[in-house]
Amino acid sequence: MTTRTPPEPERGAMYVSGRRLSFLDFGGPGRPLLALHGHFGEGRTFTRLAGELGDAWRVVALDQRGHGHSDRSADYSRTGYVEDAAAVLEHLGIGGAVVLGHSLGGVNAYQLAARRPGLVDALIVEDIGAQVDDDLSFALSWPHRASTRSGLLHGLGPSASYLVDAVREYPDGWGLAFDPRDMNASQRLLNGDHWDDWLAGDCPALLVRGGRSTVLSAEHARSMAARRPRTRLVELPAGHSVHETVPVEFAEAVGGFLGAL
Known part of the structure; x- marks a missing residue:
C-alpha cells in the first residue's frame, strides 16, 4: 500500500441531552466508516488510517464521551457509549456503516452491532476481547x-x-x-463478560490482535474468531495500539477486509 498524505478533516459537533459530542469527518465520496478510539485517546488517532484508505472510505472519527473535544459525562455505562455512536451515525444520516473500534472502542463497536444491527454493515475490532478485565486506577496518580x-x-x-x-x-x-477519574470509572464499567454481544451479530468482522498484546491473548482471539460466523483474525507485530505501532500494516489489513465486502 502506498503511503498517502492524510486528509484535512472537518471538525463537527452535535448535542445529546445538552452534552457536546465532537467528531472529525475526513469527508470524501466513499462509503462511511465510523472509528472509535480507546481510553485516553481521541478521534485524531485515526488520521493516518483515513489517509491510507483514500477516497474509497469516508472516515468519521468520534471523540467519545469524556475524551478530546467532547464533553464529560456523569455516565460511562455500556449503554451510554453505544447510544453516542448510534446518535452520530443518525445525525450524519448514515443508514449503515463499517464500525471500527480500538480497545474501549472495539467493545462499543461490537455492542452497537449487537444492539443496533441496522446501523452496522461490518465490524473491525482492534485488540480487545469478549471478556474484559483491566484496571486504570494507576491514572489517578497523574497530575490534574x-x-x-x-x-x-x-x-x-x-x-x-x-x-x-x-x-x-x-x-x-x-x-x-x-479526566483520569472518568477513565477509571469507564474501565470499571467496561469490565465484564460480553460474549453475548460479540456472538449476537453475524455481519462480516475483522479482529486485529497485536502479537505482543497483554490485553488480548492469542487463545482468546482465536476463540472469538472461531465462535463468531464471518469473522477473520489477523495478528500483527505490535502491542495493544496496533494502528499506531504498525500503521501501514494495519491499514493493509483493514483495506484488504474492506475490499472484500
Whole structure:
C-alpha cells in the first residue's frame, strides 16, 4: 500500500441531552466508516488510517464521551457509549456503516452491532476481547494540572510518551484532554463478560490482535474468531495500539477486509 498524505478533516459537533459530542469527518465520496478510539485517546488517532484508505472510505472519527473535544459525562455505562455512536451515525444520516473500534472502542463497536444491527454493515475490532478485565486506577496518580507543559509531562512519568497528544493548555494550567477519574470509572464499567454481544451479530468482522498484546491473548482471539460466523483474525507485530505501532500494516489489513465486502 502506498503511503498517502492524510486528509484535512472537518471538525463537527452535535448535542445529546445538552452534552457536546465532537467528531472529525475526513469527508470524501466513499462509503462511511465510523472509528472509535480507546481510553485516553481521541478521534485524531485515526488520521493516518483515513489517509491510507483514500477516497474509497469516508472516515468519521468520534471523540467519545469524556475524551478530546467532547464533553464529560456523569455516565460511562455500556449503554451510554453505544447510544453516542448510534446518535452520530443518525445525525450524519448514515443508514449503515463499517464500525471500527480500538480497545474501549472495539467493545462499543461490537455492542452497537449487537444492539443496533441496522446501523452496522461490518465490524473491525482492534485488540480487545469478549471478556474484559483491566484496571486504570494507576491514572489517578497523574497530575490534574501543571504550570508548564514540560512540568505536566514530567509528572506523567513513563506514561508521558503515550499521552503527549492528549496534552492541552487550559486557563488554569496544563492538563490532559480527559479526566483520569472518568477513565477509571469507564474501565470499571467496561469490565465484564460480553460474549453475548460479540456472538449476537453475524455481519462480516475483522479482529486485529497485536502479537505482543497483554490485553488480548492469542487463545482468546482465536476463540472469538472461531465462535463468531464471518469473522477473520489477523495478528500483527505490535502491542495493544496496533494502528499506531504498525500503521501501514494495519491499514493493509483493514483495506484488504474492506475490499472484500
